[in-house]
Amino acid sequence: MPKVTIDNITIDVEEGTTILNAARKIGGRIVPPAMCYYSKLKGSGGKCRTCLVKVAQSSAKDPRPMPKLVASCSTPVQDGMVVQNLTSPEVAEARKGIVEFLLLNHPLDCPVCDQAGECDLQDLSFGYGMEETATEDDRREFPVIDIGDKIKLHMNRCILCYRCVYVADQLTDKRLHGILYRGDVSEISTFIGNAVTNDFSGNMIDVCPVGALTDKTARFKSRVWFLKPMDAHRACGKCPGKVAIWMFGNEIYRVTGRKDQFGEVEEFICNECRFEKKEPGDWVIEGPRHIKRQSVISANHYEEMKKQSIIDPIAGEMNKQE
Amino acid sequence: MDGKILLANIDIPGIRGFDVYRTHGGYAAVEKALRHLSVQEVIAEVNRSGLRGRGGAGFPTGLKWSFLDRKTDKPRYLVCNADESEPGTFKDRYLMHHLPHLLIEGLIISSYALGVNTCYIYIRGEFKYMVGILENAIREARQHGFLGERILGTDFSLEIYVHPGAGAYICGEETALLESLEGKRGNPRIKPPFPAFKGLYGCPTVVNNVETLATVGPIISMGGEAYSKIGRGKSTGTKLISACGNINKPGVYEIEMGLPVEDFIYSPGYCGGISGNKYLKAVIPGGSSVPILPADLILNTARGEKRLMTYESLADGDFETGTMLGSGGFIVYDEDACIVRNTWNLTRFYHHESCGQCSPCREGTGWMEKILYRIEHGQGKMSDIDLLVRVAKNIEGHTICPLGDAAAWPVASAIRHFRKEFEDHVLHPAEVLSKERSLLKVF
Numbered sequence: 001m002p003k004v005t006i007d008n009i010t011i012d013v014e015e016g017t018t019i020l021n022a023a024r025k026i027g028g029r030i031v032p033p034a035m036c037y038y039s040k041l042k043g044s045g046g047k048c049r050t051c052l053v054k055v056a057q058s059s060a061k062d063p064r065p066m067p068k069l070v071a072s073c074s075t076p077v078q079d080g081m082v083v084q085n086l087t088s089p090e091v092a093e094a095r096k097g098i099v100e101f102l103l104l105n106h107p108l109d110c111p112v113c114d115q116a117g118e119c120d121l122q123d124l125s126f127g128y129g130m131e132e133t134a135t136e137d138d139r140r141e142f143p144v145i146d147i148g149d150k151i152k153l154h155m156n157r158c159i160l161c162y163r164c165v166y167v168a169d170q171l172t173d174k175r176l177h178g179i180l181y182r183g184d185v186s187e188i189s190t191f192i193g194n195a196v197t198n199d200f201s202g203n204m205i206d207v208c209p210v211g212a213l214t215d216k217t218a219r220f221k222s223r224v225w226f227l228k229p230m231d232a233h234r235a236c237g238k239c240p241g242k243v244a245i246w247m248f249g250n251e252i253y254r255v256t257g258r259k260d261q262f263g264e265v266e267e268f269i270c271n272e273c274r275f276e277k278k279e280p281g282d283w284v285i286e287g288p289r290h291i292k293r294q295s296v297i298s299a300n301h302y303e304e305m306k307k308q309s310i311i312d313p314i315a316g317e318m319n320k321q322e
Numbered sequence: 323m324d325g326k327i328l329l330a331n332i333d334i335p336g337i338r339g340f341d342v343y344r345t346h347g348g349y350a351a352v353e354k355a356l357r358h359l360s361v362q363e364v365i366a367e368v369n370r371s372g373l374r375g376r377g378g379a380g381f382p383t384g385l386k387w388s389f390l391d392r393k394t395d396k397p398r399y400l401v402c403n404a405d406e407s408e409p410g411t412f413k414d415r416y417l418m419h420h421l422p423h424l425l426i427e428g429l430i431i432s433s434y435a436l437g438v439n440t441c442y443i444y445i446r447g448e449f450k451y452m453v454g455i456l457e458n459a460i461r462e463a464r465q466h467g468f469l470g471e472r473i474l475g476t477d478f479s480l481e482i483y484v485h486p487g488a489g490a491y492i493c494g495e496e497t498a499l500l501e502s503l504e505g506k507r508g509n510p511r512i513k514p515p516f517p518a519f520k521g522l523y524g525c526p527t528v529v530n531n532v533e534t535l536a537t538v539g540p541i542i543s544m545g546g547e548a549y550s551k552i553g554r555g556k557s558t559g560t561k562l563i564s565a566c567g568n569i570n571k572p573g574v575y576e577i578e579m580g581l582p583v584e585d586f587i588y589s590p591g592y593c594g595g596i597s598g599n600k601y602l603k604a605v606i607p608g609g610s611s612v613p614i615l616p617a618d619l620i621l622n623t624a625r626g627e628k629r630l631m632t633y634e635s636l637a638d639g640d641f642e643t644g645t646m647l648g649s650g651g652f653i654v655y656d657e658d659a660c661i662v663r664n665t666w667n668l669t670r671f672y673h674h675e676s677c678g679q680c681s682p683c684r685e686g687t688g689w690m691e692k693i694l695y696r697i698e699h700g701q702g703k704m705s706d707i708d709l710l711v712r713v714a715k716n717i718e719g720h721t722i723c724p725l726g727d728a729a730a731w732p733v734a735s736a737i738r739h740f741r742k743e744f745e746d747h748v749l750h751p752a753e754v755l756s757k758e759r760s761l762l763k764v765f
Contacts, residue, residue: 045512046512046680046722047679047680047681047722048680048681049680049681049682049720049721052720068719068720069719069720071512071722074512076514094716094720097682097712097713097715097716097720098681098682098716098720100716101681101682101684101685101686101689101716102681102685104685104689105685134709135689137689137692159681160678160679160681160684162679179507179678181678182490182492182676182677182678183673183674183675183676183677183678183684183687183688184673184676184678184684184685184687184688185678186678186684
């Protein structure tokens with residue numbers, strides 16, 4: 001089995017594992033951020049370039065470094081490979097540049113965006129971005145459109161990760177939407193206004209790393225951090241039926257897939273579960289869902305948690321003050 | 323020049339047709355290769371010739387061929403990259419237009435060497451008129467038994483298809499070309515896997531430039547050894563250079579590698595000097611994406627040696643004081659040319675042609691264009707110049723395909739060598755804008 005060293009931590013992984021997945025196996029802060037890679041979608045990754053890392057040594061046989069930074073999500077490890085992520089200033093600089101590019105045309109409308117609080121781009125900007133913008137130009141604008149009767153598309157917020165296109169390709173029987181045009185005017189859209197009605201199309205919302213695709217049955221109802229995520233299940237003929245329901249009091253505001261610490265759903269769910277089952281009686285509630293990611297959602301104390309484990313860097317500061 | 327190899331017969335009337343081409347020694351190389359040489363011998367000749375890819379990267383052709391996966395039982399493909407869209411480069415168009423059979427000949431021999439039975443010519447959408455020329459040449463070659471089943475009575479069969487693209491620069495990148503050829507959106511693929519293992523329809527594929535493949539025929543005729551004696555050092559043979567800009571005689575020239583740049587610009591046999599008796603200001607020697615060099619650095623290297631038309635000499639001094647031979651799109655600027663305006667024009671091109679797949683190129687190319695538009699139109703700030711350098715640096719090397727690099731290099735090099743001109747645009751906009759400036763007064 002190949003042995004790979006990432007930020008001075010060595011681990012054995014399966015043949016053909018990518019650098020990103022090897023880092024995820026180690027876990028913690030050394031995991032490069034990924035905006036477009038989605039382990040459950042074949043062919044995804046390589047596009048956003050936020051997961052760029054430096055390969056200081058290609059393999060045990062060939063100790064030369066790779067000439068360019070590589071996308072960790074699409075580069076397989078080799079035995080004896082030495083990778084630098086946090087330990088490389090070059091990577092930090094490049095990632096800062098990438099975040100700047102991703103935010104260049106992003107409207108930064110977090111105050112009115114439903115994704116705020118569980119947005120990958122928000123986390124990324126907080127972690128790696130700059131405090132002020134260098135651009136003074138107008139941002140590109142698209143009209144807000146409906147993709148089907150349940151999904152709203154804010155193309156302005158899209159970072160073109162292609163994840164929703166892969167969902168349509170791989171989960172639904174017929175893809176009705178895709179990328180139109182090219183360059184910085186390319187947009188996600190349906191073919192001449194066709195509605196996306198497939199049973200699994202709702203998963204586009206879950207895979208969207210930003211607030212470009214939102215659930216029309218839940219949007220503008222509440223900020224995510226005021227809701228209590230609960231694990232729940234039901235007997236569903238189409239999907240496994242294991243979901244996270246987001247409750248306010250005894251009301252179910254929205255239903256999503258269960259997302260892991262890397263923001264990926266454990267299992268895709270069907271549109272019936274997602275959009276139509278909004279009564280507590282529809283579900284068998286298992287208990288509060290533990291949000292593993294450092295997230296503002298956890299700050300609401302819906303679950304007994306130590307402060308320490310919620311937001312590590314800040315918790316340290318808070319303890320000192322107390 | 324006497325030592326013309328590719329364009330030796332170009333002035334003969336009717337050379338585009340099969341009969342005239344045949345009477346002037348055409349298809350002799352195919353007969354020699356198929357009748358008298360084994361596959362290994364053909365490859366050995368190409369290796370010995372030292373032929374390097376003429377599309378821009380200059381990668382040794384024999385080495386590229388050796389990567390082709392021959393172990394699988396899948397079919398193998400040869401794809402001829404005729405998607406010549408780089409601003410300033412028009413050598414392949416000239417070659418295909420006048421000597422289509424030279425390309426067909428090269429394709430047959432290369433396919434024979436690679437064990438390929440299906441070959442595609444992916445041609446740029448704007449070259450629509452060329453499709454007829456090439457298909458006519460293919461039909462003629464088939465009528466005379468050089469294409470189709472069991473060519474010249476051997477076991478080797480080959481079909482060539484011409485496939486026009488839809489006019490996207492990005493489809494000149496080999497994996498985007500393959501995607502487009504498969505009928506998909508022309509987005510570059512993430513490498514690895516390389517086309518030599520998983521190319522067209524997931525099968526092993528070699529993608530070569532038109533000029534590279536056209537050179538294979540003459541190499542077989544004259545022998546790899548003889549070919550390698552032409553040129554200088556590792557830059558063997560001849561190269562087609564498409565010269566344009568402020569020169570007296572723009573056009574396509576075949577030069578022997580190692581010709582001094584100065585001779586190329588000023589000798590009456592080639593560019594014939596700068597038009598209007600003006601001074602030389604700058605040159606982009608290899609198509610719009612290679613770094614621009616000011617007059618003193620293009621004529622002589624930083625070490626004081628004469629700059630030659632070879633891969634090595636033009637790259638001498640790396641990007642600090644050097645550039646690249648690239649695809650041979652030789653663009654000359656005279657003293658009145660505005661570097662800022664030209665750089666802006668180039669960024670407009672790369673902005674328009676970015677596929678939008680990966681973020682640095684999608685967002686960065688447009689941003690650079692906007693900043694350069696501001697500077698060029700007298701609304702720039704001093705900080706904009708440094709911002710441009712930073713944006714170019716953030717794009718370079720961080721993208722899926724080389725288009726990001728191609729967009730970043732012209733900007734970075736223009737500021738590196740002509741920073742003062744950018745500063746003048748910022749400091750004295752009224753003065754700069756009122757001046758007569760050559761090139762591009764359309765907008």
